[in-house]
């Protein structure tokens with residue numbers, strides 16, 4: 437061995453050893469050091485948020501006062517030290533500021549004021565009962581569960597409300613798209629936390645001697661409540677966000693509240709002056725089949741060419757299902773079955789989609805359905821045959837990269853659909869499949885919410901809409917002063 441190379445190796449060994457020693461030493465001193473100058477503030481905040489359960493109780497009691505977002509103060513280290521060694525009311529305040537740092541108003545896309553509606557409008561519909569005067573569940577400890585099965589497809593209201601509540605809960609780690617503020621004057625939008633789809637699903641029928649169903653009662657009360665609010669009158673409701681995802685939800689109230697921004701599944705049952713893309717946001721259904729994750733079957737391992745499972749009794753646009761059924765029912769590599777996906781069929785449908793290359797999404801009695809989203813999370817390339825469908829987040833997602841669109845008038849031509857699908861070969865299909873894997877997480881609802889999931893995508897879509905709302909409101913203000921005099 438060359439002696440020089442030996443020396444070099446020895447030298448290197450010492451250098452490495454010394455640097456490891458220095459690293460360990462500096463970590464040790466950092467941890468012991470009472471000053472926190474060198475620890476990134478956000479890291480410290482996480483640790484602190486977790487250790488201060490008694491503080492957070494205080495924090496809750498005082499939150500009306502402290503949680504509000506003032507223009508964020510410049511981040512200073514000293515605030516942290518105060519928080520570390522005192523245990524008074526001041527701490528609650530600092531924790532509030534800690535949150536602000538974790539999710540400050542510069543980072544947050546959207547400042548949201550949420551009405552403290554009585555719980556019968558939201559979690560009360562899930563059977564949740566708080567303590568006396570408690571309106572909201574403590575989302576750090578327990579979240580009331582939403583009924584499963586097909587109810588879940590319209591649970592948008594639930595996930596958004598939970599996300600807002602958690603935006604003020606130290607210790608819940610979530611992205612910073614939306615943050616709840618307690619002073620409505622500081623908010624970009626006003627959120628109406630009414631679980632309208634659940635109210636429709638659970639309370640449309642009359643019980644006992646009722647003359648008017650609970651779902652209608654709630655909607656009427658909601659309208660009264662909103663009309664009395666200063667926040668509603670200020671902007672004529674334009675900056676209000678109302679979730680009405682089930683196509684039949686909010687039937688009583690939708691006309692009276694039509695100036696607000698609705699979060700909808702589609703516009704199928706709305707007149708255009710009440711709901712339209714200019715002011716409203718299309719939100720995805722929550723999928724009901726399980727996500728396949730990233731190890732989904734490639735082209736070769738999907739024996740079924742096209743998959744459809746759906747209900748037969750459909751009006752209007754649904755006629756096309758009958759025609760397609762007649763065209764496709766005898767094809768060997770096509771699964772075309774009628775029968776609505778009831779709960780025990782959900783897993784079956786999931787398996788079917790995960791072993792199909794294409795999943796048909798055919799207009800039913802409404803232009804949209806959860807089937808599209810079930811297909812996406814099964815990484816089964818959706819074939820959309822629904823001329824009036826509106827797609828969530830289409831301003832930021834190009835669906836043609838991972839869906840095939842076919843006009844209804846073409847789809848019912850003999851041979852058209854199958855020729856088209858058989859003509860899409862392995863490479864082209866795989867490109868769409870890869871894209872599906874990239875975008876599928878945009879359609880996941882979860883708590884706590886994660887970066888880029890459905891909850892965050894919805895807040896971002898609301899933020900993109902709201903600037904035009906503010907433009908309109910500001911324009912209306914132009915002659916406000918002159919009118920006061922005149």
Ligand SMILES: *[C@@H]1O[C@H](CO)[C@@H](O)[C@H](O)[C@H]1NC(C)=O
Pocket residue numbers: 482483486607608609
């Ligand atoms: C808080 O601590 C618990 C365990 O005590 C841990 O599971 C959790 O991830 C921690 N949360 C944060 C935000 O650090």
Ligand SMILES: *[C@@H]1O[C@H](CO)[C@@H](O)[C@H](O)[C@H]1NC(C)=O
Pocket residue numbers: 619620621622
């Ligand atoms: C809300 O904010 C406005 C404007 O900053 C302020 O004038 C008002 O006093 C605040 N209201 C409360 C209840 O803090």
Ligand SMILES: *[C@@H]1O[C@H](CO)[C@@H](O)[C@H](O)[C@H]1NC(C)=O
Pocket residue numbers: 730870873874
């Ligand atoms: C799945 O794969 C896509 C891209 O191929 C990636 O963006 C995504 O993070 C992956 N998801 C998981 C859960 O690994």
